[in-house]
Amino acid sequence: MKKITGSWIGSIQGTNNGTLFAEFSESDGYISGEVHINDPVNGTAVYTVSEASSSSDTIRLVLKPHKNIMNFGHGIVTVLAHLDTQTQCTGEWRSTIGTAGTLSLTRVKTTNTIFTDKGITSNRKMNAIVMTSDQANTLNPTRTKIFISYSHEDSDWLNRLKIHLKPLERDYAIDVWEDTKIQPGSKWFEEIERAIKLAKIALLIP
Known part of the structure; x- marks a missing residue:
């Protein structure tokens, strides 16, 4: 199974568009990490991985925004992603405030x-x-x-x-x-x- 550990850069598309930087680590099957999103409309948002599960090369993450920067444009985000290769990841995201879209990431x-x-x-x-x-x-x-x-x-x-x-x-x-x-x-x-x-x-x- 491919590992998600490391740093990733990419973009989100959909109801919101923006650039994305993420850092993940894995220990004993547990995934932790932080995701930074720069959205031209809602500004910068920082999310923490609160839940995570993986099966083969498919990963599900639940991301919660940091309270000190949370605003009306930042909801809890669920990500369903697939590790296409060791360095490429694509998937879909959906939030509790109704926003949704796709994402693509490259390991760096x-x-x-x-x-x-x-x-x-x-x-x-x-x-x-x-x-x-x-x-x-x-x-x-x-x-x-x-x-x-x-x-x-x-x-x-x-x-x-x-x-x-x-x-x-x-x-x-x-x-x-x-x-x-x-x-x-x-x-x-x-x-x-x-x-x-x-x-x-x-x-x-x-």
Whole structure:
């Protein structure tokens, strides 16, 4: 049976659309973990695995939102997913508030990092998770493609991060992608999926 242990990045589609980062662990048949979802409408939501069961390559998870960030757009979510390969997972999700849809995930390697902006007098730090995917495809191997996931309420932090990355873009070392690059009339989900598949590194601003 394939294992779900590890870090995953992907997207949800349906009544809600957004990018997703999840970390799971397994011990004695028990699955635990945390799921972060960036939804352009409802903002960032963090869920904890409260129930889990698995059979062969099929997994059922019940996710409960953290109380300190829960709002009217966050219900309890049930996920039915299938591990298609060791690195790919697809499935369906449904919540107690009537939202539902599909999801797709790719397993990634993770490294934690912290970005600070010296131009800010407060002590706040911008945390990000840097993920390197073995499955990433790049059209130009000399440039590293970076996918940024964020909540629109953190747009100021995104802009500060892009200022720090700009010299690398100018030197043709990296290509940075975030959802403002989506052209009017484009299919949001397809553009997100394509950007994730092309990215070598993903930055998630919680």
